Amino acid sequence: xxxxxxxxxxxxxxxxxxxxxxxxxxxxxxxxxxxxxxxxxxxxxxxxxxxxxxxxxxxxxxxxxxxxxxxxxxxxxxxxxxxxxxxxxxxxxxxxxxxxxxxxxxxxxxxxxxxxx
Amino acid sequence: xxxxxxxxxxxxxxxxxxxxxxxxxxxxxxxxxxxxxxxxxxxxxxxxxxxxxxxxxxxxxxxxxxxxxxxxxxxxxxxxxxxxxxxxxxxxxxxxxxxxxxxxxxxxxxxxxxx
Numbered sequence: 001x002x003x004x005x006x007x008x009x010x011x012x013x014x015x016x017x018x019x020x021x022x023x024x025x026x027x028x029x030x031x032x033x034x035x036x037x038x039x040x041x042x043x044x045x046x047x048x049x050x051x052x053x054x055x056x057x058x059x060x061x062x063x064x065x066x067x068x069x070x071x072x073x074x075x076x077x078x079x080x081x082x083x084x085x086x087x088x089x090x091x092x093x094x095x096x097x098x099x100x101x102x103x104x105x106x107x108x109x110x111x112x113x114x115x116x117x
Numbered sequence: 118x119x120x121x122x123x124x125x126x127x128x129x130x131x132x133x134x135x136x137x138x139x140x141x142x143x144x145x146x147x148x149x150x151x152x153x154x155x156x157x158x159x160x161x162x163x164x165x166x167x168x169x170x171x172x173x174x175x176x177x178x179x180x181x182x183x184x185x186x187x188x189x190x191x192x193x194x195x196x197x198x199x200x201x202x203x204x205x206x207x208x209x210x211x212x213x214x215x216x217x218x219x220x221x222x223x224x225x226x227x228x229x230x231x232x
Contacts, residue, residue, distance in 0.1 A: 006160075033219055040126070042207070042224040048217050058217070090160055094218060103149040103168060104211035104220045108160040 002027045004109035006091050011114045013078070013085065021076045021112045023091035031094040032074040033106065036060060036087050043090065049074055078114060086116045119144050121210050123223035130198050131231045138193040138226050140208030148210040150191040151220065152182055155205045164206075167191060178202070203230045 004025045013019045025032065034046040045058030049068040063082025068074055078085045092106040099105075120143045130136050142148055149168050153161040165176025172184040182193045191208060205227045209220040 004160075031218055033217075040224065043222045045217065045219065048219060050218065056217070088158075092161075092219075099168075101218055102211075103166070104218060105149075105151065105163070105166065106161075106209075106220055108153075108162070110160040111158070113158065 004091055004093055004107060006089075006109035006112050009110070009112060011112060013114060013116050015116060016080045018077055018079050019114065021078070021089055021091075021114070023074045023076065023109060024072055025074075025091075025093045025107075025109075026072060027093055027107060028071070028096065029093035029100075029107070030071065030096040031100075032068070033092045033094070034058075034064075034066065034074070034076045035090040035092065037090060037111075038087050046076065046089075085114055088113050119148075119210070119212070119214055119221060121208050121221050121223040123206075123208055123226050125226045126224070127227045127229065129229040129231060132200050133197050136193075136195045136198045136202070136228070138206050138208075138228070140191045140193065140223060141189050142191065142208075142210050143189065144210065144213075147184075147186060148213075150182075150184060151209040152176065152180070152191075152193050153207045153209060153222075154178075155207065155225075157204070161207060164193070198228075198230055200230045200232065203228055 007022045033048045035043040047066040049055035065077045091109040122141045151166045152164040205225045208223040212221045
């Protein structure tokens with residue numbers, strides 16, 4: 001079955017370390033997104049990529065970096081510059097059809113919880 | 118600016134009771150509208166979506182939502198809640214304000230179910 005796989009499910013990081021969250025999809029979607037979720041704040045967009053080798057900052061990109069070398073993969077690196085990285089991170093993708101582009105319907109992975117010790 | 122608002126942060130209902138979760142949108146035209154559900158520690162799952170046509174939309178797990186243009190609302194309903202419905206629910210609509218091509222989400226409503 002097609003879907004989005006995020007790993008690891010849980011990740012612990014010491015202060016000052018960079019960590020990378022994996023996001024892989026086999027839906028053949030061009031657009032991929034990273035969201036951060038904190039209690040009571042809903043979903044906030046970190047980075048997005050509409051096509052391979054291109055990505056854009058979202059609303060809260062500071063302290064994060066991404067790459068998009070393959071259509072299937074959109075890893076997120078949480079750098080030591082991110083002041084408060086403890087959060088739940090969600091990866092999503094959007095269909096490349098006309099309907100997908102117009103409606104914006106998103107498909108989500110199961111999420112990764114990052115905790116800074 | 119376009120926005121999606123969920124007025125209720127937390128709702129508690131008894132098992133077997135009916136449920137209505139509110140969602141209001143602020144858009145110039147009729148938007149596409151979505152309801153997603155998130156169980157604790159999980160990703161978001163699509164419950165239902167409104168694109169056009171019939172204003173009463175049926176979704177998975179016995180949920181339905183009604184689009185009311187006059188009230189700018191897209192409320193989610195279920196006639197009889199089950200304990201397994203305890204989760205957080207998000208209303209969403211397209212982000213037409215930028216080039217992201219993604220969705221704008223409400224802040225979510227957490228549903229608790231009393232036995």
